[in-house]
Every structure is written in C-alpha cells, then in structure tokens.
Amino acid sequence: MKPLFEFLDVKYLDVLDLPDLRIDEGRITALVGASGSGKTTVLRMLNKMISPTSGRILFQGRDLAQEDSVTHRRNVVMLSQTPALFGLTVRDNLLAGLRFQDREEPDEQSLTQILEQVRLAKPLQEAADKLSGGERQRLALGRVLLMKPRVYLLDEPSSALDEETAQLIFEMLTSHARADGSTIVMVTHSKAAARNHADVIIEMSGGTCLNKGCSL
Numbered sequence: 001m002k003p004l005f006e007f008l009d010v011k012y013l014d015v016l017d018l019p020d021l022r023i024d025e026g027r028i029t030a031l032v033g034a035s036g037s038g039k040t041t042v043l044r045m046l047n048k049m050i051s052p053t054s055g056r057i058l059f060q061g062r063d064l065a066q067e068d069s070v071t072h073r074r075n076v077v078m079l080s081q082t083p084a085l086f087g088l089t090v091r092d093n094l095l096a097g098l099r100f101q102d103r104e105e106p107d108e109q110s111l112t113q114i115l116e117q118v119r120l121a122k123p124l125q126e127a128a129d130k131l132s133g134g135e136r137q138r139l140a141l142g143r144v145l146l147m148k149p150r151v152y153l154l155d156e157p158s159s160a161l162d163e164e165t166a167q168l169i170f171e172m173l174t175s176h177a178r179a180d181g182s183t184i185v186m187v188t189h190s191k192a193a194a195r196n197h198a199d200v201i202i203e204m205s206g207g208t209c210l211n212k213g214c215s216l
C-alpha cells in the first residue's frame, strides 16, 4: 500500500499528539473514538485548514506545509458535519463546488444522476433551505461527489440519516471509491459502519491514536 498521508511526530496545541499515523491511498479509513478525541482535528489537518504546531505531515511524500492550500483542497475535499448551503436551489448547491474548477458545467442528466446516487428525490429547482437536515447532508455529499476529488474527508456523513439511508449512502460511497480508486477518510460514531465499510479503522482517544504504531 502506498502512503498518501504520513504524520511525523505531529502535535497540535494540547489537542493532538500523533507520533506516527499513516493513511494509505485508495483505501477507506474510518476514524472512530469518543467525542472530543480529536477526529475532526485530524481531518482539518489533512485538508490544510490547520497546520501542526510541531512535527510534519507528508502528502505523497512531500511536506504538506509546502503545498498550495487552494490546489490541495481541490484534490482533498472535506465535507463538514454541518455543511453550509450555497445559493438558493438544489442545483446551485450541487454546482457550488465547481465554481473554482476549470471544468465544464455538468448537464441536467448528470445532476439528476448525482441526486439519485445520494438518494435525494428532489427537483433541481427546489429551494435548498426547505430541505431537512438529512436531505441537506445528502445534497452536500452530491456537491462533493461532483467535484471528483482524489480524497474525500467525511465528517460523520450519516449523522442526520436514518439507518437504512445511511447504509445505502455508505454502500454508494464505498463502491464509488473502489471504482475510481479514490481515498476516503471518514469520521463515524458508528462502529458497525466502520466495521462494515472501512478497510482500516483508526481508534482515537485523548488526541492520540490507539492502534499499535498507528501504521496499519
């Protein structure tokens, strides 16, 4: 397995202490652990929203500190726990992630297919602020899928979903990632989801990783 991210003696304030954490390319990694154990902070580091206060993170063998943040975030896209709405309609929200990408606007059919993929049965012209929490979560996931990133950082992507929809979404995400070789790092409170869908489970506690050596 090729390492995509490698943490070398990384510390972040008194929040994280990760001597040796590795995330492999093309795999599905689940970050599990109690509330406040540092899971979201790890995702934010992978996305370069925050940087280590000491130590280094390598991305594809290069120091992440040297990478351009905007370019990095085109490849490594984070879906937060409470995604924001963009613009007025479902369509506006799907297209929002492509604004800064040099790509042709997807046609109606592609947008409708994405909605089917995320199990959101709403018309493209529907007002986004009318959607429920779980529907917004799936809409935001659709926005991220359209961006076709190499790495998906998903912060509790199923927190607002019922069990059946969550299961369908995890299945869609994993088959999508396996088909195009993308990498997923997802935070989840569901140990069952982690066991059923992830290749690697990283267990966090008190800002560190409990796995032996943290290099799986």
Ligand SMILES: Nc1ncnc2c1ncn2[C@@H]1O[C@H](COP(=O)(O)OP(=O)(O)OP(=O)(O)O)[C@@H](O)[C@H]1O
Pocket: 013, 015, 033, 034, 035, 036, 037, 038, 039, 040, 041, 042
């Ligand atoms: N910039 C910061 N300064 C100080 N403390 C911080 C900072 N960022 C995060 N923390 C603290 O670090 C701890 C870990 O936060 P984090 O959001 O990573 O936890 P989590 O495991 O994702 O929790 P949850 O499952 O509840 O979302 C928390 O106690 C949080 O308050």
